[in-house]
Amino acid sequence: MGSVRPRATLPSEFAVFPLEGAMLLPRGRLPLNIFEPRYLAMVEDALGAGRLFGMIQPDSAAPPGATGPALFRVGCLGRISQFSETEDGRFLITLTGVIRFEVQEELAPRRGYRRVRAAFDRFVCDLRADPEPIGLPRESILGALRTYFARRALEANWEVIGRLPDETLVVTLAMSCPFSPAEKQAILEAGGEAARAAALLALLQMGAAEEPPGRAVS
Numbered sequence: 001m002g003s004v005r006p007r008a009t010l011p012s013e014f015a016v017f018p019l020e021g022a023m024l025l026p027r028g029r030l031p032l033n034i035f036e037p038r039y040l041a042m043v044e045d046a047l048g049a050g051r052l053f054g055m056i057q058p059d060s061a062a063p064p065g066a067t068g069p070a071l072f073r074v075g076c077l078g079r080i081s082q083f084s085e086t087e088d089g090r091f092l093i094t095l096t097g098v099i100r101f102e103v104q105e106e107l108a109p110r111r112g113y114r115r116v117r118a119a120f121d122r123f124v125c126d127l128r129a130d131p132e133p134i135g136l137p138r139e140s141i142l143g144a145l146r147t148y149f150a151r152r153a154l155e156a157n158w159e160v161i162g163r164l165p166d167e168t169l170v171v172t173l174a175m176s177c178p179f180s181p182a183e184k185q186a187i188l189e190a191g192g193e194a195a196r197a198a199a200l201l202a203l204l205q206m207g208a209a210e211e212p213p214g215r216a217v218s
Helices: 037-047 121-127 138-151 158-163 166-176 181-189 193-209
Strands: 013-018 029-034 052-056 074-085 091-110 113-119
Touching (some): 013 037, 029 037, 037 052, 037 074, 037 091, 052 091, 138 158
Parallel strands (some): 013 052
Antiparallel strands (some): 013 113, 029 091, 052 074, 074 091
8 A cells, every 4th residue: 555645745736537436535445447548648647746646526416617527526636556557558557545635626637637726624634644443333334235235246255354454344345335426425525434434334224225226126
């Protein structure tokens, strides 16, 4: 995992990668397959400037602007912690979450990719070396997760999941479960680790109680 950066070294302006349904959380790891020319350019530029760019979701409820789809106001700055280039010119990277940010304004695009000016004040807790105790209702989360996966015919390595530390468990499930973009955004914007765990549990419980898409209700 990439090291946590001191707050003083965080950039106030940086590139963002808008991708619906893709959420990065602090200390989470997000694999990305980069192939569009503008995002290849974004990664090239990031590699020469601290390896940082932000992940953010488009906001389909808001009207698009001059640079493309509207964006949610909160995203997560990440650092490229693994990088390789394929023979056909794609970049395979892993982005490790550093700190959430709040968009202040969108800047002019550079080489086709979007850029923002952002503030980190709301989320300085993300930079703590020792995150707050979660008080995780672990058995409740795992029980809801089993029902959630069973209703969607999803498979999981339960032995590996059971060994994950609390914070890693919450971050991994929040990022990988097939929640809607709005649900993922709610988890992203939750105040801290304890609030994030509570939001995850609530979504798993609601999802476990619902009929999955495509299944008729008798």
